[in-house]
Amino acid sequence: MAAYEVDSTLLRLESACSDLRTLLQSSAQLGKDLEEMEKKFDYIDESLSTAAKRVAPLQSLAMAAKALETRINRAVSPALDLLRSFKLSESFQNKLIELSDKLSIEKNPRKRLKKLLKYVQCVDQLNEAINSISRDGEPVIQKLQEVVEFLSRTKATDRFQMERLKETLSTLRALYASEVDAMKFDGLLDEALLNLQDEFEIMLQQMKHQNIGEQQADEEADEPVPVVSELGTEMQVQILRRIAETLAANDCLDICIDIFVKVRYRRAAKALMRLNPDYLRTYTPEEIDEMEWESLETAISLWIQHFELAVTTVFVSEKKLCKQVLGGLPEVLIWLECFVKIADKIMAVFFRFGEGVARSNREPQKLFKLLEMFDSLEKLKLEFTEIFEGESGADICIRFRELEKLLVHASSKVFWEFGLQIEGTSDGSAPPQDGSVPKLVRYAVNYLKYLTTETYSAPMAKVLRTEQIWKAGILSKPETDENLLKDAISNIMEALLRHIESRSLGYKDKILPHIFLMNTYWYIYMRSRNSELGNLLGEQYMKQKYKSVAEESAYMYQWQSWGPLVRLLEKEEPEEKDTKATATFVRAKLEAFFKCFDEISQRHAGGYSIPDADLRAQLRGATVELVVPVYSEFLNTHSALLRGKSYLSPESLQGLVAQVFNGTDRSGNGRPKRRDFKDNVPRRNSVSVEGELKNLRRSGSKPIDL
Secondary structure, three states, X not given: OHHHHHHHHHHHHHHHHHHHXXXXXXXXXXXXXXHHHHHHHHHHHHHHHHHHHHXXXXXXXXXXXXXXXXXXXXXXXHHHHHHHHHHHHHHHHHHHHHHHHHXXXXXXHHHHHHHHHXXXXXXXXXXXXXXXXXXXXXXXXXXXXXXXXXXHHHOOXXXXXXXXXXXXXXXXXXXXXXXXXXXXXXXXXXXXXXXXHHHHXXXXXXXXXXXXXXXXXXXXXXXXXOOOOOOXXXXXXXXXXXXXXXXXXXXXXXXXXXXXXXXXXXXXXXXXXXXXXXXXXXXXXXXXHOOOHHHHHHHHHHHHHXXXXXXXXXXXXXXXXXXXXXXXXXXXXXXXXXXXXXXXXHHHHHHHHHHHHHHOOOOOOHHHHHHHHHHHHHHHHHHHHHHOOOOOOHHHHHHHHHHHHHHHHHHHHHHHHHHHHXXXXXXXXXXXXXXXXXXXXXXXXXXXXXXXXXXXXXHHHHHHHHHHHHHHOOOOOOOOHHHHHHHHHHHHHHHHHHHHHHHHOOOOOOOHHHHHHHHHHHHHHHHHOOOHHHHHHOHHHHHHHHHHHHXXXXXXXXXXXHHHHHHOOOOOOOOOOOHHXXXXXXXXXXXXXXXXXXXXXXXXXXXXXXXXXXXXXXXXXXXXXXXXXXXXXXXXXXXXXXXXXXXXXXXXXXXXXXXXXXXXXXXXXXXXXXXXXXXXXXXXXXXXXXXXXXXXXXXXXXXXEO
């Protein structure tokens, strides 16, 4: 077994040695092959090196050609775009000419607007093409210059071609410099812009304010004429906006604004001129003082209406149009400035009239018109501030506030000076000779009644409160409007009382002062009760100050006028007891009674006046009750002594007493005539409450002349 294992091992060793010999032989052959391959690689490397040296100049030329191609392409591509812009510009110019011809012959308004819109669009396109040429031309020429310089430096072309290239470049540069400016400023674009300016002006002129002025003619109509706030159609506004933007884009913004402001100012002014505001020509305080009161009254009423119409209708429409047309311009707030320019001159005319009225003479009847003006401004204040907003409208708003201040100052001055004028008329003025109510009292009472109506009480209270704040400071706590007005009216009433008491002292007749006070205080009480004036002062105040004084004066009148007549029939026995003497005494008393009655009747018929029918009726009844019973009793007592003589019956005497009081009515021909003392509130445009107010003569610095 051991020998067998040894033989096997030897066999394996022999086989391994045989394999090693075969491997060595193969390695030797591979080495030879590698040597041959190395020789071939050396040959190829040497061939490639030789080829590279031969190809190197061609590679350099290829790189130079690539660089030249890149430079040429960078210059030629923009140049081709520039040429296309020139061609596009030329086509737009031809289109403009065509549209202009069609526009000139088109008569249909709507179709013409559509063509005009196309015309504006074509102008914008032409402008864009010219701007493109202007913007890109210089860089294109510069790039072409660089190519020529490169060719010249690299000598990539021959001398003849270089000369042609330089000559062409020079011609192109000169042509660009002249043609672009001509296209922008002297060519068809410039003509188109002039046409657009004309169209812009024409369209603005065509936009009119409708129905302005027709309201006055139809004031009494059941349905007032509506005022149209829209000035143009949507298409008109769109075209105007496009034209404005086109003009602004072509350095014509100032021209565009000038046209807009000029045309719209004229249109707004012309619309307001349809209201016939001739009164605005008179505006200085001196000129206003010379106007007749009725004319001034009418002028102020018209001013209030026209001012409100101008602000709330005309200027609202103008502002809207300004924003619609000019709101898209690059200057954001330019439209507000244009609107203020349009409104400024017109508002100045309104302001100067209002200021002239406020600075004119402070006459009592002017207070109501001043309050109407102030009230109208107060109602418009918020809307006015919104319309004239921003920094552009600051000056107009300031002048608005200044006018309000002037009206507050003027109203308060007129009111307080009215009280001073009432007291001023007390010095040296004679009272009414018949004891009737003085015209000044009638005027003052009706004046204050009118002032306390709903129309004027609120503005007057606001004026008083504003004046108090000015004096005490804005941090002060003013009284309520009602208390302020009540105190102010009470002061005037107290001045009126002092005036009445002062004038009552001017009578020489001892009965007339009582008739005067009775008539006057009764008039004040009856005219004021159940009115806003009476409600403001209070019923208790009215009774205490006026009714009680009137009743006391009536009692004193009756006692001093009719008391002596009654006392003549008092029971007095004659000293002699003779019947005949007694009869003579009684008849003498009756004769004295009727003589005194005649004197009283004559005084009442010729010198005493009790114009109020109710007061006269009450006095008549009281006097009948005072006189007739005493007379009747006297006749009954002495009937036996008066036989054979006929005397007036008590009923006849009562009729005579009634005739005495009927004769104290001075309203017409001595016949009884009941006057209607119901309040007749005047229209808003009239200061007059009664005929007395209409007859008030205007005076500047003098007291009220009645």
